[in-house]
Amino acid sequence: GESVGLHLPTLSVQEGDNSIINCAYSNSASDYFIWYKQESGKGPQFIIDIRSNMDKRQGQRVTVLLNKTVKHLSLQIAATQPGDSAVYFCAENSGGFQKLVFGTGTRLLVSP
Amino acid sequence: NAGVTQTPKFQVLKTGQSMTLQCAQDMNHEYMSWYRQDPGMGLRLIHYSVGAGITDQGEVPNGYNVSRSTTEDFPLRLLSAAPSQTSVYFCASSYESRGTEQYFGPGTRLTVT
DSSP: OOOSOSOOOEEEEETTSOEEEEEEOSOTTOOEEEEEEEOTTSOOEEEEEEETTOSEEEOSSEEEEEETTTTEEEEEESSOOGGGOEEEEEEEEOSTTTOEEEOOOEEEEEEO | OOOEEEEOSEEEEOTTOOEEEEEEESSOOSEEEEEEEOTTSOEEEEEEEEETTEEEEOSSOTTEEEOOSSSSBOOEEESSOOGGGOEEEEEEEESSSSSSOOEEOOOEEEEEO
16 A cells, blocks of 8 residues: 655665655754654654754664754665665654654665 | 554545544553645644543644543544545554654555545
């Protein structure tokens, strides 16, 4: 089952390449940001998060960069694998209970 | 732990019918929420709950009701289904009210004809 529509921006990479997925957020008051991965027919899966008092955070093979000056967030995936193929969403939390505002997503296609 | 579970996985309704989408979590999370996901759009918050007996509206609450009688369960009711409610619905839960990871269920794909 397809989880999102057909008009998502798409990033195509070769296996082993590094991938960079970008996201512009809207609210300068947002203080918490999350990246989610969504495979076809499944719910979003947490990848990594970052708070606004940081500009970089690293996980296993992933790094999130936050530039508050230009309201920009990026997700870097090192040594991309075919299993990384999915739709990636950024989300910002600008206040209140988990009022996450999700971006529209980027589809990552990894070729062997 | 099963995490967040949702039933049914697929559902087809006729306009005007009502139904309840079930959501349950076994992580003892106080905070639960419902989202809908439409093509070309990110997830949008429908309703949320900060604990048993407490619910509130999200971004797109019209046409939906919720209740939270237990910590584990958070059903979403469609009162009179409309084609505009055709979507994929996700339930999520989290340990804290904000600033922490939300765990999502597998989703319910609803079609209203």
